[in-house]
Amino acid sequence: MSHEAALHTHESHGHDDHGHHEHHDTFLSKYVFSMDHKMIAKQFLITGMVWAVLGGLMSVLFRLQLGYPDANFPWLETILGKWAKGGQITPEAYYALVTTHGTVLVFFVLTAGLSGTFANFLIPLQIGARDMASPFMNMLSYWFFFAASIVMLSSMFVETGPFSGGWTAYPPLSALGDASPGSKSGMDLWIIAMALFVVSSLLGGLNYIATILNMRTKGMSMTRLPLTIWALFFTAVLGVLSFPVLFSGFILLIFDRNFGTSFYLSDIFVNGVGALSNEGGSAILYQHLFWFLGHPEVYIILLPAMGMVSEIMSVNSRKPIFGYMAMLGSLFAIAVLAFLVWAHHMFVTGLNPFLGSVFVLLTLLIAVPSAIKVFNWLTTLWRGNIRFTPGMLFAIGFVSLFISGGLTGIWLGNAALDIHLHDTYFVIAHFHIVMGVASMFGMFAGVYHWFPKMYGRYLNNSLGYIHFWVTMAGAYMIFWPMHYEGLAGMPRRYYDYSIWESFKQFADLNRFISTVAMIVFATQILFLINFFYSIFKGRKVTDPNPWKANTLEWTTPINPGHGNWPGEIPEVHRWPYDYGKDGVDFIPQDVPVGDHESSH
Amino acid sequence: MSTDIQMEKKKIHPYQFFLWGGLGSIVMMFAGLTSAYIVKKSQANWLEFELPNVFMVSTVVILLSSFTIQMAVKKQKEQNENQYRGFLAVTAILGLVFIILQIQGFRTLEGNSIALIGARSNSAASFLFVITGLHLLHVLGGVIALIWTSFRSFSSKNNINNDLPVKLVSNYWHFVDILWVYLFVFLHWVG
Numbered sequence: 001m002s003h004e005a006a007l008h009t010h011e012s013h014g015h016d017d018h019g020h021h022e023h024h025d026t027f028l029s030k031y032v033f034s035m036d037h038k039m040i041a042k043q044f045l046i047t048g049m050v051w052a053v054l055g056g057l058m059s060v061l062f063r064l065q066l067g068y069p070d071a072n073f074p075w076l077e078t079i080l081g082k083w084a085k086g087g088q089i090t091p092e093a094y095y096a097l098v099t100t101h102g103t104v105l106v107f108f109v110l111t112a113g114l115s116g117t118f119a120n121f122l123i124p125l126q127i128g129a130r131d132m133a134s135p136f137m138n139m140l141s142y143w144f145f146f147a148a149s150i151v152m153l154s155s156m157f158v159e160t161g162p163f164s165g166g167w168t169a170y171p172p173l174s175a176l177g178d179a180s181p182g183s184k185s186g187m188d189l190w191i192i193a194m195a196l197f198v199v200s201s202l203l204g205g206l207n208y209i210a211t212i213l214n215m216r217t218k219g220m221s222m223t224r225l226p227l228t229i230w231a232l233f234f235t236a237v238l239g240v241l242s243f244p245v246l247f248s249g250f251i252l253l254i255f256d257r258n259f260g261t262s263f264y265l266s267d268i269f270v271n272g273v274g275a276l277s278n279e280g281g282s283a284i285l286y287q288h289l290f291w292f293l294g295h296p297e298v299y300i301i302l303l304p305a306m307g308m309v310s311e312i313m314s315v316n317s318r319k320p321i322f323g324y325m326a327m328l329g330s331l332f333a334i335a336v337l338a339f340l341v342w343a344h345h346m347f348v349t350g351l352n353p354f355l356g357s358v359f360v361l362l363t364l365l366i367a368v369p370s371a372i373k374v375f376n377w378l379t380t381l382w383r384g385n386i387r388f389t390p391g392m393l394f395a396i397g398f399v400s401l402f403i404s405g406g407l408t409g410i411w412l413g414n415a416a417l418d419i420h421l422h423d424t425y426f427v428i429a430h431f432h433i434v435m436g437v438a439s440m441f442g443m444f445a446g447v448y449h450w451f452p453k454m455y456g457r458y459l460n461n462s463l464g465y466i467h468f469w470v471t472m473a474g475a476y477m478i479f480w481p482m483h484y485e486g487l488a489g490m491p492r493r494y495y496d497y498s499i500w501e502s503f504k505q506f507a508d509l510n511r512f513i514s515t516v517a518m519i520v521f522a523t524q525i526l527f528l529i530n531f532f533y534s535i536f537k538g539r540k541v542t543d544p545n546p547w548k549a550n551t552l553e554w555t556t557p558i559n560p561g562h563g564n565w566p567g568e569i570p571e572v573h574r575w576p577y578d579y580g581k582d583g584v585d586f587i588p589q590d591v592p593v594g595d596h597e598s599s600h
Numbered sequence: 601m602s603t604d605i606q607m608e609k610k611k612i613h614p615y616q617f618f619l620w621g622g623l624g625s626i627v628m629m630f631a632g633l634t635s636a637y638i639v640k641k642s643q644a645n646w647l648e649f650e651l652p653n654v655f656m657v658s659t660v661v662i663l664l665s666s667f668t669i670q671m672a673v674k675k676q677k678e679q680n681e682n683q684y685r686g687f688l689a690v691t692a693i694l695g696l697v698f699i700i701l702q703i704q705g706f707r708t709l710e711g712n713s714i715a716l717i718g719a720r721s722n723s724a725a726s727f728l729f730v731i732t733g734l735h736l737l738h739v740l741g742g743v744i745a746l747i748w749t750s751f752r753s754f755s756s757k758n759n760i761n762n763d764l765p766v767k768l769v770s771n772y773w774h775f776v777d778i779l780w781v782y783l784f785v786f787l788h789w790v791g
Contacts, residue, residue, distance in 0.1 A: 023790035134615035202625055210617035244625040251730060252636065259717040261726040263640070277719035279647030292632065382685055 014153035026328060026598070030347050033143075035135035036562040040142050042454060042482075043370050047142075047149060048113020049528065058097045058477045063090045069496045091495045092181055095164035095311035098493060099182070102167030103190070107197055110301040110439050112145045115239070118304055118446050119232045121454065126226050128217025128570060133210035139205050144200035148193045155189035163190040166493065168290055170301050171264035171283045175256040178270050187257070187484065187515040191250055198243045198250075206584070208236040217552070219572035223328075224589070226551050226576045230328055233309025234335040235300050242296040242339070249289030255279065284349050291342035299338045299436050305442020306373060309395040311576075312449050313377055315549045316392035317384025318585060320577035323376040337366050347415045348422050354585035356415045362414035370406055374399060385580075386448070387452025389547075390464030392449035398441040404476075405434025408483065423493070426486025437475045444471075447531070456559045457538030463530040467523055476521035481509050514525045523537045550576045550588045607729075619768050629726065630731070634786055637727050639791070645771050648723035651711075651788055652708040658701035659784050666695035666777040669770045673765065676766050688693065688750040688766075695743040702736050728787060735783055736774050745769045 034040060061080075064073070065088070082094035120138065124131055132138045140274030155162040159457035164182030172501065173179045174187055195560050212225075212233045252263040256278075264276040264286045271446075312322040321327060343351055343359040351359075377399045386392070408430040421427060444467075451459050490503050497503045497510070545554040555570050570590035578587040627628035640646070672687035706729065715721035717772060749765045 007777055067686045134618065137618075202622075206618050206621040206625075209621050210614045214612065216613045238623055240625045241628050248629045248632035248636070251734070252633075255717065255726065261721055261730075262723045263718050263726065263729060279720060279722065280643070281723065282640060282643055285639055287640065289636060322785075372726035499698055 008572045009118045011216070012429060014316055015221075025551055026042075033139060035131070037120045037124050037135065037138060038454070038562075038564075039130050041117050043142050044112060044116030044120060044145065048109050048117060049147065049531075051108040051113065051149065052102050053528070054522070055101050055109060056524060058101040058104075060518055062087060062094055062097045062101070063232045063351070063514040063517045065094055065495065066497070067511040069498045091335070092161060092164060095166075095180075095493075096162045096186070097167050097181055099164050100152075100156070100162050103163075103194075105436065106297065107194070108145075108149060108152070108166060110436070110443070111297070112197070113237075114146065114199065114301065114304050114443050115208075116142070117443075118203065118228070118308060121237065121450065122228055122553065123208055123211050123231065123232060125453070125556065125560075125564060126229055126551050126576075127212060127215060127220055128572065129215035130551050130569070132207050134207055137205050137270065141200050141207065142202035144196050144203065148196035151189050151196060153281050154191035155186050155193070158189065160184045160186055160187045162186040168287075168583060169253075169511075170290075171253065171256065171281075172268065173288050174454070175253055175264050175286075176270070176276070177257065180361060189399055191254060195247070195250060198247050200240050201243050203238040205236040208232060209240065212236075217569045217572055220589075223436075224324075224572055224575045226307075227310040227324070227327055227331075228304075228307040230331055231310075232301045233413070234331050235303045238300050238303070238335055238338055238479075242293040245289055246293035249286055252289070255285065263437075270418075274481070284346070287346050288342070290548045291345045292339075294345060295342040296338040298431075299334055301333070301435055301439045304443075305398060305439040305445075308442050308446040309377065309398045310380075311551070312391050312395040312445050313380050314318045314545050314577050314579065315382055315449075316387045316389055318579050319380055319384045320579055320581075321376065322379035322382075323372070323575065324575070326372055327376055330372040333369040334366060337369070341366065341437060344413055344415075344418075353415070358415060360415050364410065366413075367406070370402075374403055374406075377386050385588075389448065390461060391445045391591060393465070393468045394445035394448060397468065397475075398438050398445060400472075401433050401438040401441060401475065405430055405432075405438060409434060420489075421486060423482065423491055424486035425482040425490050425492055428492050429482035429486060429558075433475070433479050437479070441471075444468075444527075449532070449547070452541045453556075455538070455554055456537050456541050458535050458541060458546075459534045459538060460521060460530050461580055463499070463526055467527045467530070470523040471520055474516050474523070477518065478513050481513060485509065499550065511522060545588070548586050550578060550586055552589055555588065555590055613764055615764065615768060616771075619771055623772070626775075626779070629734075630783070633727070633731050633734070634783075634790075635784075637731070638790065640723055645722070645723040648708070648715070649712070649714050649725065651728075651784075651791070652705040654701050654708060655784060658698050658705070659780065661698045662777050662780050663702060666693050666774055668694060669773045673707055673763075673766055673770050676763055684766075685750050688746055690758065692746040693744050695739055695773075698739055699736055699743070701734065702732060705732075708747070722747070724791070728791070731787070732785060735776070735780055738779070741771050742769070742776050745772065759771045 001112075033042070059075075064076075073084075076084035076089065079088050080089070080093065083090055089097070093260045120132070123129070160181040161180055163169065163174070163186040164180055165187070169187075169190065171185055177184050177187070210228060215427075237341050252261070255261040256263050256265050260277065262278040262281040264283050265276060265281040266283075267275045267277070267279055269275050310327060311562075317476070320434070324378055341359060341363045343355065344363045347359075381396070406423065410429055411428065412421055448459055448464055451457070485503075485506050488506075490497055490506060498507065541558050542554070544558050547554070552570060552572070556564050557566060559563075572589045572590045574587065574589055576589050579585065581587060607725055613653060668687050668691045673683055675684040689723045709716060709725065709728075716725050746769055749769045752765060
């Protein structure tokens with residue numbers, strides 16, 4: 001079917017799909033309060049990108065302080081006003097930046113931006129459904145996220161500044177208004193934003209689960225699902241089961257903050273005020289509740305990237321994914337273990353050493369499914385007919401980062417070593433590489449790979465290659481040296497490391513890291529330009545299946561309308577990884593199995 | 601898109617999945633709270649006190665309401681519209697009675713000078729207030745759903761053959777009932 005023909009068919013059927021003929025899309029119903037999963041995906045993506053830019057900019061600002069602790073930049077005062085008096089970021093602003101950077105990147109970019117975008121976009125398209133199980137709840141999910149974004153953004157502009165007690169929001173800094181300037185209205189707004197965010201995640205997650213279990217097209221058995229869908233499924237299950245626990249922790253926090261209860265707060269002394277009227281609260285209790293979400297959250301961020309990387313690698317190696325069932329089993333194992341390892345974030349809180357050793361064992365067990373996945377990705381590449389598209393490069397980059405960051409996880413998972421390494425730059429290096437940057441790479445891989453399906457145009461390849469290589473090299477140049485700083489004991493979250501004689505030796509290294517961070521940030525701007533330019537002016541897609549892939553999204557018209565398929569939803573006859581089978585380059589899932597062909 | 605969903609619906613309606621998933625997340629929230637309760641109890645400064653007797657009455661009331669909602673489901677199957685609506689209304693009223701009894705329980709505790717919140721409140725009482733208060737809000741949500749369902753059954757475009765709403769609301773209602781029994785037993789024996 002030619003491009004024009006495809007478009008024509010889509011338009012002639014577009015309204016029928018809604019079931020009522022008089023319906024006309026207005027600007028509001030098409031772009032703002034849309035119930036089309038593809039548009040909601042784009043809303044999540046673009047909101048996530050706005051947050052990524054803001055969060056990235058925050059990291060550039062606090063890296064400026066870390067790289068140049070003695071320097072003054074008058075232009076900073078022009079931009080930030082009282083937060084950078086005399087051209088240097090104040091300690092309060094520094095902590096606010098670090099906190100907001102963490103909150104925003106973990107929740108708004110790598111949870112909502114990643115799952116929200118690709119679960120919405122890919123689930124109906126890849127399982128063969130016209131939309132989500134409840135398009136309305138799907139729309140609500142985005143608007144709760146949007147409301148959370150507005151509240152979080154507004155916390156930047158209150159008199160006392162945004163919350164500044166770290167993204168984990170441990171009490172007493174989060175529970176006690178007098179603890180720091182950011183603990184006042186900044187924290188109120190933080191917790192409202194996060195509560196809205198949890199609602200958004202639950203609405204989205206329930207929808208993803210119901211859609212995958214209930215709306216698959218004929219022939220799409222669970223073991224014929226692309227690994228992206230499996231990964232998004234486990235991600236949704238993790239979210240639905242762990243966010244409510246965080247929510248319960250927040251409820252207790254709200255009571256401590258506003259109603260004088262003593263869940264987390266004790267009769268501690270506040271400077272110049274005297275003892276609080278609270279009795280016997282336990283700050284550690286919050287940590288248990290927080291990390292019961294906090295650790296699954298790591299996999300909520302990581303699993304979608306793993307799923308997309310599996311899919312993109314198989315397509316661009318022109319080979320079936322190696323060990324489909326092993327990939328699925330390891331996703332399941334990771335999802336189960338995710339709930340059993342939270343206390344490894346708490347080895348130094350006075351945890352019973354015996355309990356600690358149980359958590360060490362469970363934590364190290366995660367290495368097994370992780371290693372299976374890495375092995376399978378490498379064997380998928382092995383002797384493949386590899387196409388190095390920007391999406392594929394980012395997928396390979398993901399595996400590289402996952403290995404590098406995963407290895408240091410084995411160090412940190414060991415309670416004895418963790419006593420030395422906790423709260424140092426070693427931890428910063430570990431989780432940024434294995435979770436932050438790796439998932440970011442997964443997200444980039446997904447955007448480069450599915451951009452033609454999203455917008456009917458290609459991203460510019462040359463800009464994509466520059467984007468990849470600078471980011472890849474930059475990621476290692478930023479985070480690799482931090483391992484050495486951390487081993488030497490340099491603590492995280494400190495405003496000015498240079499007051500210690502022992503860490504002054506790292507002045508050059510810190511300047512180097514900060515410089516690279518700025519270059520990498522500038523490169524992301526290049527990606528943004530590529531993204532928005534290509535939406536309107538990029539090279540048009542002329543082939544409905546530009547990557548010669550097997551999954552169902554490529555059987556839709558180039559610009560699919562609401563309802564995805566103009567005619568019948570295709571029936572599925574095989575698994576999605578028939579690449580190079582019997583000498584045929586690729587066999588899409590909707591092609592019936594031949595007489596003499598073995599099938600999956 | 602609703603027409604498409606109807607056309608493509610399989611054996612189990614997607615909304616049923618939503619409900620089960622949602623119940624799973626509610627279970628996790630209360631599991632989090634009751635685990636926190638156990639952790640906190642094992643530490644110093646824990647106030648021991650008796651649960652108010654009125655909680656026994658409210659337990660009987662909510663158990664009774666599970667029976668009446670099941671009767672509504674039965675009458676819906678028998679297409680007996682009047683009795684169906686009647687049992688829905690009785691269930692909603694029992695739900696409201698449960699809520700009032702719970703609030704009465706909080707008052708009794710306050711009357712026995714056990715502060716639920718505020719300065720010098722003990723977290724044992726605060727936990728009871730937060731946990732049962734959250735459960736109360738879930739019952740309130742169920743009452744609203746019941747009222748909505750019974751009004752819906754009056755409107756002409758929804759014929760009584762559509763058993764999905766009553767199925768969903770009865771599942772949810774049994775759930776908040778069982779949840780309360782768990783919480784009551786938990787607070788009674790663990791607390």
